[in-house]
Amino acid sequence: MSKDDHALMEASLIALGDAHDGMAAELFERYIAAHPHYAPVFIHPEAAQERMTRETLEAMMGQAAGEWWVESTVINFVDLHNNYADFTSEDYREWFDLTIDTMAKRTGNDWPKGASAAWQRQANRLVEMITRIGRVPLSGLQLAHTQQQIERKAHRDSGDDTE
Ligand code: HEM
Secondary structure, three states: OOHHHHHHHHHHHHHHHHHHOOHHHHHHHHHHHHOHHHHHHOOOHHHHHHHHHHHHHHHHHHHHOOOOOHHHHHHHHHHHHOOOOOOOHHHHHHHHHHHHHHHHHHHHHHOOOOHHHHHHHHHHHHHHHHHHHHHOOHHHHHHHHHHHHHHHHHHHHOOOOOO
């Protein structure tokens, strides 16, 4: 858990405020301008850009808070994307970088000092996770993750909350 990063990221989202409206469209436009070859793989870009942006922010916030669901979320979106094209971890890294840059630019002077670095640290950890996931067959990873969740639940149900 990166408590300081999480607090700073939360403050920056509050600073972003209404400038969040329209951010997904701008982010998507900037990404496609830099990667025009990916434009044709989007079938429903309007719906996808909103969900992609929201889930990207959630994954970074969740990672900073040390949430248990981050890994399964990442496994799920990497798996989902495999249906569309062969994306690399570099593609994800650029998407995260652009997300952070777009938020900071839209917020302007109110963007808290150090906020971009805090988001970036979480993005880096997610890119590491994406790289690791990319090397392991998904079915095996998913199974291992489910088993881990079952064990954790059994542990909690037994009344022992030390993990
Ligand atoms: C952390 C990064 C990302 C997250 C969390 C994410 C999340 C998502 C989600 C939730 C969807 C489903 C949208 C829907 O069905 O409505 C989606 C679709 C998609 N994403 Fe991402 N995405 C990420 C990065 C990327 C990157 C880097 C690309 C590269 C081009 C990409 C390409 C796509 C495509 C092609 C679709 C299908 C959209 C369509 O049917 O029009 N995503 N993404």
